[in-house]
Amino acid sequence: MPIIVDTDIKGDVDDVGALAILHAMADNGEARIAGVIVDTASENSAPCVDVINTWYGRPDIPIGTLKPHDGTAPFQYQGALIDGTFPHDLLSGVDAPDGVTLYRRLLAAEADGSVVVVSIGFLTVLKGLLQSSADDESALDGVALVKAKVKRMVVMGGGFPTGNEYNFYNDAASTKLVVETWPTPVVYGGKEIGETVISGRKLGQTPASNPVRKAYDVYSGANGRNSWDPTTMLFAVRDGAGLFKESEPGTIVVESNGENSWMSSPSGIQTYLIKTADDEAIEGVLEDLMIKAPGMQGPVGGAPGTAGRGGGGAGGAAASGGKSGAGSGGAATSGGGNRPDTGGGASSGGSGAVMAGSSPTAGGGEASRPTAEKQSGSDGCGCALPTTSTGSAASLTALLALIALRRRVTRN
């Protein structure tokens, strides 16, 4: 299942958590990450995505971004991620392709009706996609291209049955256009879904070299964060999985100020999420994914981090088994994460503007939640997954060869 993530990774750390659990699920073979679109004007957002992708062994996942950039300094945890501590080669969003262009390229390369778009930020670039015209990427205009390629979109936004939520009101005009014209099914994860689900508190069990841990540390100490984006991501990949169900079909209604309401309708192609499990159960699933070492395909827990990062590429390769390109799309490759991004920089960080010193605890509020752990049944379990223990040396050798090849290709 090819996934395109649309993120405002900047102001809130739960975008980092959502990317982390997506990579963990990709390592399980549950999804393939086709690309990531940044919907903020921060030139520091795309490098943050590249840091996370690189940590998980997928350094070449295409990343596009809203343009032009606003020239703002790295914000809060952004500074800690891109100060050179964590490897990545996309050093600025300036070097990333335009988000609409990349959307069109990614969609054109995928099989008809296959793509899941996960929007965990503003709908600004999505508006641009819907308003786009035929170009070198595709002969279809934006609406037709989405209709052909996108199976469904899952959106963190709004509140249900009524709401007034940040992702929606921050760019209300884009929100209104997208929700009123998106031509395929949409599932909305409202603010109320992730509001009381706290995740990220177990990241201290992972290596200090884990940028996800670092981002959460900088943002909120060991207190975790509300899980608006992670819950939405979890549903996008796993559907209900005993944790969520969809509402009756209907249509979302968004006012010009971004407030939303809901109209049930048997002919509607939109739904919103309803929780069917308690928050602790959802937290357990999210935490297990969030602390899963890159590339590991076995159970979580037990000396996280000892697996190192070498297996990441193997996970990426395994994740590419979904439907790929056949029958439609163009010449672009469809292997998970093997397409070169356009980041030109060769070195991996090393300098850059370091803003890490200041670490205001933005967001605030949720620290009041008691940290007493309820050991949910899923902790340390991950039971169903097989442990593959053979062939690791051989696969490591193959992986190193693959990395060497990829470097040559990427660097021209």
Ligand SMILES: [Ca+2]
């Ligand atoms: Ca990269």
Ligand SMILES: [Ca+2]
């Ligand atoms: Ca977000």
